[in-house]
Amino acid sequence: MFTLPFDLLLIFTVASPILGWVSPKQYRAKICGVFAAAALVVVGVALFGLYQDVVANAAVYLPSNALNFATLRVDALSIFMTAIFLGLGFAATIYSIAYVENSGRTPFYFTLILALISGMVGIVFAGDLLALYVFWELMSISSYALVAFFKEEGTPIEAGFKFLIMSAAGSATALFGISLIYGLTGTLNFEGLVAALSGATPNAWIYLAAVFVFVGFGVKTAVFPLHTWLPDAYSAASAPISAILSGIVIGPGVYALAKVFFTAFLPIQTAWTLAFAVLAVVTMLIGNITALRQTDLKRMLAYSSIGQVGYMLIGFAAASQLGLTGTFLQFFNHALMKGCAFLCAGAIIYRLGSRDISGMQGVGRKMPLTAFAFAISVAALVGLPPLCGFPGELTLFSSAVQADLTWLGVALLLNSVISAGFYLRIVYVLVQPVSSPAVEKIKESPLLMLIPILALMVLIILFGVWPDPLVNFAGDAANALISLGGNP
């Protein structure tokens, strides 16, 4: 229908509730979980085949490269993003098998994860704004449902509802912006947009379109001040979902912004780079400073995600190949680091039953492996070498300096210091002596939770020690976008 990996993903998504329905009741959750995980592996293999095509042809068009059709366009950037979605999705799925309890609804949980990933893959495969918007909605609807999936408690429902309303408003705003673009150019195809708008003298409409598109997609990306849904949603969702939301659902937002701003809005680049620089600083400051005083572990991690989004925006402000490399690199690393951190937090909360950081003293002595992975992931989030956060932040810093925005680079460094204030507090608390009877009772995480955690930790270390393949991959992705915009 589209292309093999994407077809497979959609087929598996549709098949999983049926599988849940026919499988024996007591094993339902396990079967569906294993099925979803296996599906992601199969899709990953298929993706590799597609990657070969992309390497050979720079971009693969589906069904054809016509300006007025809804199309898919797969390039190195799409492959890069999809690899992260599948990878972290796989880790979270394995983890979920141990995490979610078996009930009649459980199969839908895995269906929703697959649907969410399908939506995100669709977004990065989309060759025009309409296809992008359709898959955007697929992703959004699955994510509302996932946040509110454990509806026994009140907070997930409330958080899911807020998320839904804000995202829907965002989507509507984005759609309005897209319609303005269509009105300006008569096409929604990215290549068509570049062709139609390059060289044109910017008029008021294009600025208006940029504002609406930015606000619309900015809600999902959690750019200040559109981030307010995020702390509620992330902390209310179950741990694997928080990992997915924080690790990769930020991605489509960043991707969509990059894709539109580096194609359609290239003519007004001088106007928006400064805006992004300011927003980057404000967003990282708000995220990191608010995280300082959080007592709820997941909320703290949620706020820190906002800070990380601020870092990613630096690439937009630098508006160069190096900057975009940094943005995508930071996104990839953030998926690993924050994914790992949320999974660790989930494992601790799963064992301890409480999310209050001060009550976690001594957890490191009872759950040494989890705590170690947690420590590694937060150290990487601070940006300490030789962990994977370092090359990402270094690339962003260099790109800022290169673009004569040294103050932005300095802001990044300062924020990195501020963020150490809360990230390292987690490590500090974990290694304290055991002080409460609740901690005395807990034991190491279940194996199925531990495996994805440790796998992510190994990747964090690996890509920190030997970042080069990843830096090159991110560089290729950035090149794909830059050359789509017409200036190689």
Add this chain to the structure above:
Amino acid sequence: MQIIDVAPWLCWILPAIGALAALALNKVNRKAMNITVLSTTLLSCIMTLLMVPSLLNNSSIDHALFWFQIAGAQVNAGLLIDALSIIVANVVSFLSLLIMIYSTKYMAEDPSIARFWFFMSLFLSSMLLLVLADNFILMFIGWKLVSLCSFGLIGYYYRDEKEHWIGGPAPFPFQKPSRNGLKALLMTSFGDTALLAGIIILYLYSHTFNFMELIQTAGTWLPAMAATPGILALTCVLLLLGPLAKSAQFPFHEWLPEAMSGPTPVSALIHAATMVKAGVYLIARMLPIFFFAAWVAAPAYPEALTFFIMAGAIGAFTAFLGGTQAMVAKELKKVLAYSTMSAIGYMVLALGISGLSAGSLVAGTSSSIFFLINHGIFKVVLFLCAGVVIHSAGSIYLDHMNLSTKRMRFTLVSMWIGGLALMGVFPLSGFWSKDNVLIACLESGQYAIFAVAMISVVLTAFYVCRMMGLAFHTGTPDGNIHRDEEFRDRKLAEDHAHGEEGHWIEILPYGLLAALTVVIGLVGPLVSEFLSSAFSTYYANMGLEVAAETHTGFLGLSGLGLEVLVAAVSIVMILIGAVPAYFLYIKPTSNPSNLLPQTGIRRTLYNFLWNRWYINAFYNKVFVEPSIWVSKRVQRYIEDPLNQAINGGIPEGFKWLSRGLSRIQTGKLRINMLYLLVTIVIALIVLWLGGFI
């Protein structure tokens, strides 16, 4: 894939795995831990041996693996396999293996042996990394890691129990292990900082960290560097300070004597045989760059001679300085420590010689490396014997030893072999390397350095005989143990019957090495010939052959004649030192203390040497005490108030800020939606104000 492609990587990665295994297996099974650590060391040793064939075919291979690239600057993780690195790596890994075997017995009863294994294995790993690295960055990582291991091992007895104190005897002050570790780390760090600065300056001009590239491209970046007068000389000085500190050369030598507070295998491996040679290695590694600048490049850059003058002068001075202090030291291991300083001084001065004239490059380097190999071997013999002697005597002081020559026959013989080799007695290994150094001095016309080196030979002969005499020959043949209850090493005295020979696992390593000293001595000229040919090809490959082989000779003598002359003179020098020591300490005809009246010039000289030329005291007065004085005041008037301001103020400020900013997060949906609207409105206003719409 050939073995030479993997062996260099495995040889340093394996001990790193061993280090981690030591920690992991500590609580599981001690035996398994010992076996794992030993087998990784053995495998590493085999891997370095496998590199020897490429030494024979004189190849120089740079194994560069792409490491990372950031904003255009590319850093490779590469290993450089050439004559220099293969030789030094083999010395390191072979000696490590034997010392590790010795330690299994020596440290058997230690409760925290996992920590010992961890640091020893990590040391081996990082030392090999240091030696094999093909660029300054990777080398520097190994460089700092060996410092760290050295710190951890000098302060191994970090609880500072009284039996592990060194210094003294009362009324002289004692030093505690933890403080000594810190002292070593601090002093070498000064050198390291200078080294790093030198590396950076070098990089700014050459844009590379790679050793080979630095030499190959020297012709292009040297003119830029030489354009500013003084920069090249400054770089020479900075780059030398690191190796000098690491190798305990003046003025950084003061940390080494006190580094002896670690366990004896540590002193043997790290503070005599290998780590302190890292400086010599690095000087040899950097030497071609400055040799090129001084002699090959046209026009020549005389500033580069700074490198060689400084190395020659400091090496010679330290050789003398160490020798004089060794003559009066009261602790067995301190005698050996001073003698290590002195011997490394020899190596450094030989490297200095190699660049002081155009024709001494090969002779200087090969004699220095020959000395390095021999010294590594016989100094390990001496230290390992010293370990057994100290356990057996239950005291660290020579005056208290008087061990039995009958019951400790193996140790006695091995230690004498090591000692005679150190003196440079024909036909042991030390003789050949020492004579090569001396000949190189003469041939390059450095008579002053030659003279100092000759005087050091006298000193060496004296202190070796004194040490052996006090340890074994002063008492009756059955031993005359002076029991010093306070400093008896209680724990080990329980294992060893007092005054007894070491265990066979302890004897085996030093026996083997003592035998090796004799063997190398017997084939000395062959080895020295091999090294000269290896290094002349090594330098020819770098394009430094231009100035090779222009010996001037001395007093009309050259070749064999010169060798015989130098040998004869040095034998006389040995006798000048050894004979008085023999009658004072080995077959005492008079009490040595009679030679030391309470006052007078001899007492003054003795005090001068005993107080280490007052250099340590000088450092304490000039650096340590003012620092402490300042630090107290800084603490009181600056640090504490600032501390309160910062540690109280900043967190409070951020708390306040954080609380304020949290208000943005109301949790109320209608306000959230309002933000969305406000964003759009503000954006529109900004656009309107900016005149865009």
